[in-house]
Amino acid sequence: MQVHVRRERPESWGECRKRVRHGWAVPFIxxxxxxxxxxxxxxxxxxxxxxxxxGSFGVLVAVIFYFSESGDRLKQKHYQAWxxxxxxxxxxxxxxxxxxxxxxNADGVPLVGVDVSSAFLQGVRLRKARLARANFAAADARDxxxxxxxxxxxxxxSANLRGARLAGVSFRDxxxxxxxxxxxxxxxxxLTGASLEDADLRGADLEGVKWGALQSVKGANVWGVKxxxxxxxxxxxxxxAVRKDEE
Numbered sequence: 507m508q509v510h511v512r513r514e515r516p517e518s519w520g521e522c523r524k525r526v527r528h529g530w531a532v533p534f535i536x537x538x539x540x541x542x543x544x545x546x547x548x549x550x551x552x553x554x555x556x557x558x559x560x561g562s563f564g565v566l567v568a569v570i571f572y573f574s575e576s577g578d579r580l581k582q583k584h585y586q587a588w589x590x591x592x593x594x595x596x597x598x599x600x601x602x603x604x605x606x607x608x609x610x611n612a613d614g615v616p617l618v619g620v621d622v623s624s625a626f627l628q629g630v631r632l633r634k635a636r637l638a639r640a641n642f643a644a645a646d647a648r649d650x651x652x653x654x655x656x657x658x659x660x661x662x663x664s665a666n667l668r669g670a671r672l673a674g675v676s677f678r679d680x681x682x683x684x685x686x687x688x689x690x691x692x693x694x695x696x697l698t699g700a701s702l703e704d705a706d707l708r709g710a711d712l713e714g715v716k717w718g719a720l721q722s723v724k725g726a727n728v729w730g731v732k733x734x735x736x737x738x739x740x741x742x743x744x745x746x747a748v749r750k751d752e753e
Contacts, residue, residue, distance in 0.1 A: 584615055595621045604630045611635045623661075683722075693733070702726045708751070712738065723747045 587606035594601035603625055610617060616636040623643040630647060634654040642662045651671045660680040670690045679699040686706045694714040704725035713733035724746035728739055743749065 580613070584610060584613065591620060591622070594625065596623060598624050598626060600626045603627065607632060607635075679721075707731050717741075 587610050590602045590606040594603055603622060604627055607617065607620070607622070607627070608631055611632050611634075617632070617640060618636055619639045619641075620637065621641040622645050623641045625645045627645055627647045627650060629649050629651075631651040632655055633651060635652065635656070637652075637655055637657045638659055640657060640660045642657075642660065642665045644664045645662075646666045647670060648666050648668045649670060650667065652675050653671050654674045655672075656676050657680055658676055658678040660677070662677075662680060662682050662685050664684045665682075666686045667690050668686050668688050670687070672687075672695055673691050673693040674695065675692070676696040677700045678696055681701050682697075682705050683701050683703040684705060685702075687710045688706045688708040689710065691711045692715055693711055694716075695712075696716045698716055698719045699721055701721045702723045705723075706727050708727055708729045709732065711732045712735065715735060715738075717735060717738055722745075723742045726742060726747040727750055728734075728742050728747050729749045729751045731739065739747075739749075
């Protein structure tokens with residue numbers, strides 16, 4: 507807010523003219539003198555002071571309305587994000603879904619039951635996302651980041667999760683059949699009750715995974731898995747898993 511300052515009365519033109527030594531400077535000094543008088547007159551005009559206060563008050567009102575409507579703007583933002591996701595259900599490509607998913611998750615919105623089957627989601631970042639009962643079937647989520655996410659009772663059949671960062675993800679009771687986890691980081695992941703039939707686990711980091719209650723590993727490729735818990739590979743092979751290094 508500007509402070510309204512009243513100026514002192516300028517000297518008369520006669521007094522000012524006496525100090526001008528060069529005739530060529532008179533027009534310039536006269537213009538400056540007239541501007542000083544105009545400034546003086548305006549500085550004492552109450553109406554301008556009122557306008558100044560009204561302008562400051564208007565800014566204050568605008569700020570108040572901005573913050574009072576922030577909740578509505580956030581709801582509109584979330585609504586638009588869900589529209590992007592839902593309108594592209596079952597379709598390939600990205601269609602803006604990566605940004606929509608990341609925005610919703612960043613705002614703490616649960617993504618429970620979201621359907622992104624067949625979507626191109628390479629590199630999507632959904633740390634600690636709530637994705638229970640989500641449908642990622644045949645989705646391309648290579649190099650994605652889902653660390654600490656809750657993906658229980660979900661469908662990830664034939665999903666591409668190569669090189670994905672899945673540390674601490676809960677896949678409890680999820681269908682992971684035919685999913686590609688080659689090179690993925692699955693440290694401390696919870697696979698309790700999950701099915702990994704024909705899944706590709708080549709080169710995956712399995713340090714600390716909870717695997718004791720896996721539903722099925724028949725046909726899963728465990729070639730070159732890293733940091734596998736003691737006895738896991740032998741157990742898996744004994745239940746139909748394979749060790750093949752070829753594509």
